Every structure is written in C-alpha cells, then in structure tokens.
Amino acid sequence: xxxxxxxxxxxxxxxxxxxxxxxxxxxLLLSLLIILGVFLPWTGSPLFPSPxxxxxxxxxxxxxxxxxxxxxxxxxxxxxVCAVSYPYLPFLNNWLISxxxxxxxxxxxxxxxxxxxxxxxxxxxxxxxxxIPPALDSQTAHKFGSQGFFNFTARRPQHLLQIxxxxxxxxYNDVDMVWLQDPFLYLKGRHDAYFEDDMTEIKPLDxxxxxxxxxxxxxxxxxxCMIFLRPTDGAKLLxxxxxxxxxxxxxxxxxxxxxxxxFNWALMKTSHQxxxxxxxxxxxxxxxxxxxxKTWVKETKGKxxxxxxxxILGFEKKTKRFRDYGLWLxxxxxxxxxxxxLE
Numbered sequence: 001x002x003x004x005x006x007x008x009x010x011x012x013x014x015x016x017x018x019x020x021x022x023x024x025x026x027x028l029l030l031s032l033l034i035i036l037g038v039f040l041p042w043t044g045s046p047l048f049p050s051p052x053x054x055x056x057x058x059x060x061x062x063x064x065x066x067x068x069x070x071x072x073x074x075x076x077x078x079x080x081v082c083a084v085s086y087p088y089l090p091f092l093n094n095w096l097i098s099x100x101x102x103x104x105x106x107x108x109x110x111x112x113x114x115x116x117x118x119x120x121x122x123x124x125x126x127x128x129x130x131x132i133p134p135a136l137d138s139q140t141a142h143k144f145g146s147q148g149f150f151n152f153t154a155r156r157p158q159h160l161l162q163i164x165x166x167x168x169x170x171x172y173n174d175v176d177m178v179w180l181q182d183p184f185l186y187l188k189g190r191h192d193a194y195f196e197d198d199m200t201e202i203k204p205l206d207x208x209x210x211x212x213x214x215x216x217x218x219x220x221x222x223x224x225c226m227i228f229l230r231p232t233d234g235a236k237l238l239x240x241x242x243x244x245x246x247x248x249x250x251x252x253x254x255x256x257x258x259x260x261x262x263f264n265w266a267l268m269k270t271s272h273q274x275x276x277x278x279x280x281x282x283x284x285x286x287x288x289x290x291x292x293x294k295t296w297v298k299e300t301k302g303k304x305x306x307x308x309x310x311x312i313l314g315f316e317k318k319t320k321r322f323r324d325y326g327l328w329l330x331x332x333x334x335x336x337x338x339x340x341x342l343e
Contacts, residue, residue: 081172100337171228186280193227200311221264285308
C-alpha cells in the first residue's frame with residue numbers, strides 16, 4: 001500500500017483525475033465480478049444460473065421414463081417412434097403433418113436426444129417426448145459421418161429393444177420422411193421385422209419379400225430408417241445382434257461408421273432365426289430412386305406410401321428437395337401438426 005501511495009504522489013492527482021478514476025473503477029468492477037462469479041451461482045441467480053436449478057416443468061419431463069411415455073403414447077399395443085435432436089425440429093414437424101393426415105399421430109413418441117427438444121415438444125404436445133439419458137450434443141448429432149452422428153444413431157437399437165421388452169410393437173421412422181398413405185396397411189402377415197431396401201436398382205412389382213442377397217461389401221443394403229418390429233423373441237434377437245455389431249464396429253476418424261452397416265450384418269447373421277419381411281419397393285422407395293428416376297415414379301404413381309429424403313446431405317438441400325417435390329408441408333400446413341407452428 002505504501003508503494004501505491006508513493007507511486008500516486010509522483011503524478012499529481014489534480015492533473016490526471018481520469019487516470020485515477022479509471023484505475024479505481026477497474027479495480028471495483030473486477031472485485032464485483034469476482035463476488036458475482038463466486039457467490040451468485042449458489043443462490044440460483046438468473047444472471048448466473050446454477051446447472052442444478054431447473055423449473056418444475058423441466059423437472060417433470062426429466063423424470064419422465066420410457067415406460068411411462070410408451071404406456072401414454074401407445075395405441076392398441078403399438079407405438080411410432082422417432083429420435084430427434086433440436087436442429088431437426090422442422091423436419092419432425094413436417095413428418096408429423098404427414099402422419100396426422102393418416103390419423104396415426106396419437107401413437108407417436110419422440111425420443112428427444114437433447115433437453116431442448118424434450119422441453120419444446122412437451123411444451124407444445126405434453127407427454128409425447130421422452131429423453132433417455134445421457135443427453136447428446138445437438139450441434140454434432142446431425143452431422144453425417146461425425147462421431148456425434150454415430151453416437152446418435154447407435155442408440156437406436158437400444159431404444160427399440162427397450163420398447164420391445166415392455167411388450168409393445170414399434171415402428172421407427174427417421175423424420176426426413178413423408179407419409180403419403182397409411183404404412184400399417186402394408187405390414188402383411190405376422191413377421192418379426194419389416195424393413196425397406198436402400199438400393200436404387202428397380203425391382204419387379206411382385207418382387208420377393210425375403211432379405212436380399214449380400215452386395216459387394218458382403219452384406220445387404222437395407223435401410224435402418226424405417227423399421228417395424230413386433231415384441232417377439234426374433235425381433236429382440238435382431239436388436240441385440242445389432243447392438244453387438246455396433247460395439248464391434250465403433251466409430252473412428254478413418255472409418256466414420258454409422259448404424260446401417262451394423263444393422264445389415266445383424267439381419268444377415270440372424271436371418272435363419274428371425275422372420276423377416278422386405279416391404280414392397282414401389283410403396284417404400286429409397287430417395288435415390290424416388291427423387292432421381294422420374295420414369296419409375298410415373299410408372300408407380302399411386303403406389304408410394306413413405307418417401308425418404310435420403311441420398312442427399314444437409315438441412316438446406318433436404319428442405320429444397322422436399323419443396324421442389326411439394327413435400328415440404330410446414331410452410332402452409334403447420335397447424336395440421338400436433339406441434340403447430342414452431343418459433
């Protein structure tokens with residue numbers, strides 16, 4: 001302190017009041033910031049909110065379990081699920097409009113992969129979203145090929161297995177899909193698992209419903225984005241094998257895996273134990289066929305049931321493609337969704 005006084009006396013206060021004021025103000029501000037930073041978080045101040053301080057609304061939905069959610073959403077023993085991170089909410093809304101037009105929206109359960117999605121969906125549509133911890137980083141979970149995307153998709157068979165273990169049939173959809181007809185009318189027979197081909201090669205209208213033979217990579221090319229499962233031992237075995245294959249093929253910078261190859265290996269390795277059913281291509285075409293073969297689309301007009309906006313990457317490109325084909329419904333029909341208009 002004596003050194004500070006000596007220093008100040010070397011520069012007359014009267015000649016430079018701003019310097020002293022600025023110096024004292026800076027010290028005061030620094031002290032205040034330290035006090036605020038140390039003490040206010042413990043009081044739950046809005047300025048420095050404590051991560052442990054959540055509202056009653058948030059607490060209610062954080063405690064909402066998968067078993068509670070499935071029991072709430074399922075109708076006649078069946079639930080429709082999708083897994084969504086916050087950046088994909090517009091696609092969720094678009095998909096929900098199409099599902100609502102087929103009168104199946106009440107059995108939809110959104111598996112939220114982050115708390116922002118959990119809160120938003122349950123604010124607009126209470127009870128129709130659940131989060132199965134841990135929550136993921138919503139900013140990385142949607143980037144195809146990233147570790148975040150792998151972590152996001154790799155949880156899918158675990159979610160589906162849990163629902164099967166609860167005794168429910170489950171349909172899984174990615175939300176970059178649009179329903180044009182009721183898909184449940186195409187679930188013929190009482191098979192364990194139903195799925196669609198991801199190949200663009202045109203099949204005859206009366207093609208086989210067996211698992212297609214392996215391709216160049218030694219496995220089939222089935223899409224893991226539209227699946228229907230009954231709560232049978234065969235479907236549960238398939239999900240367990242899918243989980244096992246994902247554990248054997250983890251993500252790496254060199255490989256940049258996703259969940260679909262593991263699903264195909266699981267299908268192939270359990271095909272002698274599980275009753276499988278390949279859905280008709282004309283009704284459930286891959287995006288690489290529907291959006292790129294106009295002749296085929298005309299020839300199969302009226303047969304399409306679910307359109308998948310795959311074989312393309314990026315929100316903007318997917319949105320534009322849907323708009324170009326009259327399938328981006330949220331611009332003019334948002335009120336048909338249970339979520340309404342999203343801000």
